[in-house]
Amino acid sequence: MLIIVWAIIQSVLAYIGFYENTTDIPPRFGLVMIPTIVVIIYSLLPNQRAWIFKNRETSKSTFLHTVRLPVEIVLHLLFLNAAVPELMTYAGRNFDILAGITAPIIGLLYIKNKLSKKLLLLWNVIGLIMVSFILINGLLSAPLPFQQFGFEQPNIAVIYFPFILLPAVVVPIVIWTHLTDILKLSKEIKAEV
Numbered sequence: 001m002l003i004i005v006w007a008i009i010q011s012v013l014a015y016i017g018f019y020e021n022t023t024d025i026p027p028r029f030g031l032v033m034i035p036t037i038v039v040i041i042y043s044l045l046p047n048q049r050a051w052i053f054k055n056r057e058t059s060k061s062t063f064l065h066t067v068r069l070p071v072e073i074v075l076h077l078l079f080l081n082a083a084v085p086e087l088m089t090y091a092g093r094n095f096d097i098l099a100g101i102t103a104p105i106i107g108l109l110y111i112k113n114k115l116s117k118k119l120l121l122l123w124n125v126i127g128l129i130m131v132s133f134i135l136i137n138g139l140l141s142a143p144l145p146f147q148q149f150g151f152e153q154p155n156i157a158v159i160y161f162p163f164i165l166l167p168a169v170v171v172p173i174v175i176w177t178h179l180t181d182i183l184k185l186s187k188e189i190k191a192e193v
């Protein structure tokens with residue numbers, strides 16, 4: 001329910017043009033990132049970890065990462081329409097599509113016991129690095145006071161609806177899923193030793 005409310009709030013703010021002012025300091029875009037970072041950190045505290053260890057099914061959560069395939073296709077289309085820089089696509093610096101392509105394969109292999117927990121853990125670590133890398137590139141190529149890349153074509157898509165949902169909802173869910181799977185798999189591997 002919290003995710004739905006958050007998505008609606010971010011959608012309305014983007015739709016009414018709140019994020020189009022990119023010169024304010026601190027940047028208004030902080031209202032997208034800071035609350036999700038706080039929620040992710042809170043959800044990883046010891047009391048919440050107990051719930052994760054008890055209730056998460058790592059085999060099923062791996063399939064969630066398949067969402068990255070259509071996201072990468074959308075990013076490529078946004079590049080073709082001059083809304084994001086090429087570096088945010090699989091033609092540039094974004095290798096996140098590999099996680100989307102491999103997620104169903106990795107998930108099926110794990111369910112059929114043809115992939116070890118250690119390999120699934122490694123896949124999650126690599127996936128977390130890839131999504132974090134593109135998130136940082138996306139932020140640093142957005143037309144914000146700290147922009148470092150994409151000056152010829154800034155990442156403007158993320159300040160508009162519905163693309164605001166990528167950094168506000170989709171990416172945090174992907175990151176949280178990787179983090180929680182890494183924690184759970186690490187605990188299970190240690191318990192087996």
